[in-house]
Amino acid sequence: MLGDVPADAAQDAFLGVTERGRWFWPLFRDDYGWRSRRRLRLDDRMERIEAELFTDPGNDAVVRLPARRFPGVLIQGDSLSIIRADVAGIVEACDQGNVGEAREAAAILLSDLDDLLTRYNTALETHGIARPY
Template sequence: MKRVEAEPFTDGGNDAVVRLPGRRFPGVLIQGDSLHILRSDLAEVMEACERGELADARESAGLLLAGIDALLTRYTAALEEHGIPRPY
């Protein structure tokens, strides 16, 4: 296994913003259990769509979107705090 030093832009936690060597922009490090929850939430949306339960799908999708928006907000704030332009 190769070890590298990452440059942290936020504190740790389930969604730390870090930059790996050789990368221009930081990324978001999502813990495995948090990634699994995101995947499960998306699967719930798909299953509700397949059952034709669009209200349930919309509600689940809204929660999923809110979670991803929170990640993006944290990422954007970290970039702004360190004077880094957004890559998008």
């Protein structure tokens, strides 16, 4: 618990400095007051840049970073974790000899990746950019 943090002073986060570096605590307010679930280390090597956004800024945004010829797809950490879990499930099913379950999970993952690739291709076509493959 962080105590009574004024709403205008800490709407989103609390920043702090310790001998181990700079830290960021995302805040939320509940029935017990202002709280933080975890702290995140701020890396001094982080820099702010401008990027070109070719789709809406939601999940799986298509963006081009400076000095890159082609755009890429931004996958949020939670989405990446889900993809990894799906692949782990396929590997586990294969290890257990359950080919049907592995194939079904792989087909779902392939469909999701096809949707992502279609979104990427559409963004490139809309902006007159040739595919990199």
